[in-house]
Amino acid sequence: MVVIIACVIKSFADSETQLLWVTGKSRRNPTPNLRRAALRKLFMIDSAGTLADLQIPPGNRLETLKGNRKGQHSIRINDQFRICFVWQEGNAYAVEITDYH
Template identity: 30%
Template sequence: MIKSFLHAGLEDFFYDGTKRGINPKHAKKLERILDRLYAAGDVKDMMYPGSELHLLEPKHAGRWAVKVSGNWRIIFSFKEGNVYNVDYRDYH
């Protein structure tokens, strides 16, 4: 279950579907990723074809990333079956 967001636009998109704070071209993929994050009980649940799930180091130690498009990623922390600090950005 998603417990917190860092990206306000992504949080708005998750709760009410508004695309104002995200790239509208990413909306369908973001919806699928957020649905998976919400249902995930373990970080391994985010390992699916095309996700490119990887652990970030060292600046973002303990955080995970999945690919949205190009350099855009959803970044998050996973603790005790919950997802925290969900962010959406081009971090490269």
């Protein structure tokens, strides 16, 4: 049996999001609940086979962004924070946790 593990997240837009992904720790995301929720959403992105996979669960509220974030997509962590990323050829690039409202 051969198991192939493909990582969908290819790059991060900021070091804080990468730190959370690699270590589970973050200086910017203050509460344990926010860190856990953000990690869960990052795992969803990393496990997605297609962009459409991120429409589930509906609470993700997958969006195509406009304006200065044109070309990016986002999913919600909570009412305040989002994970923004660029989706190209089945991979996520420039992944970042942000409060862009």
